Amino acid sequence: MTEVDNRQFPAQGSEQFFTEETRKALAEASRLLAERLLAHTEALLAMTGSEEQTALFEQNAALEEVVDGWNDAVFEHTGTAPLLLDDEVEEVEEEDEADQDHLISVVSRFDLKVVDLDALLEAGRAAQQRHPVEVDDPSDPDPVDTAEQAIYEISRETGEAWFELPGVDLVAGARAYVVPEYPFEPLEADADDVITEISAPNGTVTHAETWA
Incomplete structure (x- = not known):
């Protein structure tokens, strides 16, 4: 009826x-x-x-x-x-x-300036030696010969160590906390183009931090 x-x-x-x-x-x-x-x-x-x-x-x-x-x-x-x-x-x-989940997206970016490459490489090599070997990856680790590799190895061990990297100055940094709006496109961690995935979704920014 x-x-x-x-x-x-x-x-x-x-x-x-x-x-x-x-x-x-x-x-x-x-x-x-x-x-x-x-x-x-x-x-x-x-x-x-x-x-x-x-x-x-x-x-x-x-x-x-x-x-x-x-x-x-x-x-x-x-x-x-x-x-x-x-x-x-x-x-x-x-x-x-x-029925929607309570989701929060945290998006950050940090620009770093290398001022002492030797100190950074030394710290990166030490971090690589201390970091546990990946069980499912039998290949030899990449040599720590670049600033990017050194920062990668240190971050794998300590997390976001942007403020304490040896031989590195923080030029600028920013972090935003976003409550996404639906329909929500989730982050594809295994996407071929990671850069396109590292962006804030449409939503409401609840908190923001910046460093310079």
């Missing part, structure tokens, strides 16, 4: 409703809906699953547009809306929000 909205049902003879103009508009909207529904059904029955998803989305969007027009025509004629489309959408959105 179709629900009715909260509007008061108009009395017969109302000048606003049940006019000849609204009758013609409803008849035309119903004709368009019938034609669109038939065309939509025929298109779906012809699909095999090999089509692009966009073809299905286009069919659904076309039907939704005609349904909205028919629903408006019914309201213009009777003062009631037989299909409470907006209310149903809001109810689904509320349920989705209740």
Whole structure:
């Protein structure tokens, strides 16, 4: 049984409703809906699953547009809306929000200036020697011959040691804490292009820190 909205049902003879103009508009909207529904059904029955998803989305969007027009025509004629489309959408959105996880994205960047390469390399080599060997990686570790490799080895051992790296000055740093907005695109840790993944998602920045 179709629900009715909260509007008061108009009395017969109302000048606003049940006019000849609204009758013609409803008849035309119903004709368009019938034609669109038939065309939509025929298109779906012809699909095999090999089509692009966009073809299905286009069919659904076309039907939704005609349904909205028919629903408006019914309201213009009777003062009631037989299909409470907006209310149903809001109810689904509320349920989705209740099921969403509480996620926080922490994004940071630090620009470093090497002022004593020898000290940095020495610290990196020492960190590599102290760091446990990866069990699933039987290959020899990369030699610590660059500043980048040295910083990598130190960070593997101590974490984010940006303020205590030997032979390195911190030029600038920034960190943001973001509560993502849905739909949320999660970080792909195994993505081929890591750089594109290291960016703040759309959302609300709750805290921010900067160093210079």
